[in-house]
Ligand SMILES: [Ca+2]
């Protein structure tokens with residue numbers, strides 16, 4: 079090859095190379111921009127997998143009680159026994175305070191309990207006779223809420239169920255709920271109270287399902 083021809087060929091290659099590289103870079107840039115534009119900008123919302131807990135209340139419970147036969151985790155097979163002052167309590171208010179904001183169950187054994195219970199969680203509060211109609215069905219020993227204060231139970235959260243108790247005493251309103259406590263269910267309870275100036279159930283919530 080003549081020197082001039084060789085130089086021409088070489089010059090031609092040098093001139094072409096930047097053009098090729100530039101096109102290559104543009105292609106890479108386009109792929110990068112596409113990838114950037116297509117990147118996930120919203121995180122997937124995961125299903126709420128909060129585990130529901132059952133709390134146990136018995137006026138006979140102490141730190142030395144045997145909690146075998148209780149089951150705090152109904153979603154898991156077998157019994158996950160209650161633990162004193164964690165999922166087992168002697169007062170209803172202590173169990174309400176320990177419960178999650180919504181969905182938990184508080185199982186109250188037969189016995190006598192004090193009123194003035196502030197029920198500020200969306201829970202099912204179940205007495206020993208939950209599901210047992212007092213009009214004709216045989217009731218077991220009662221979970222009695224005896225109140226001489228202004229109220230026995232004051233529900234202040236939505237979606238509360240109060241089922242299977244016997245109310246006694248001589249205080250103000252027995253179940254005293256108001257706005258902010260919608261979808262309240264009161265079922266299978268006995269009201270043995272005397273001289274209740276505020277009425278047995280006082281409510282401005284909506285709806286209230288009252289089955290006495
Ligand atoms: Ca279980």
Ligand SMILES: [Ca+2]
Nearest residue numbers: 137138188189
């Ligand atoms: Ca008891």
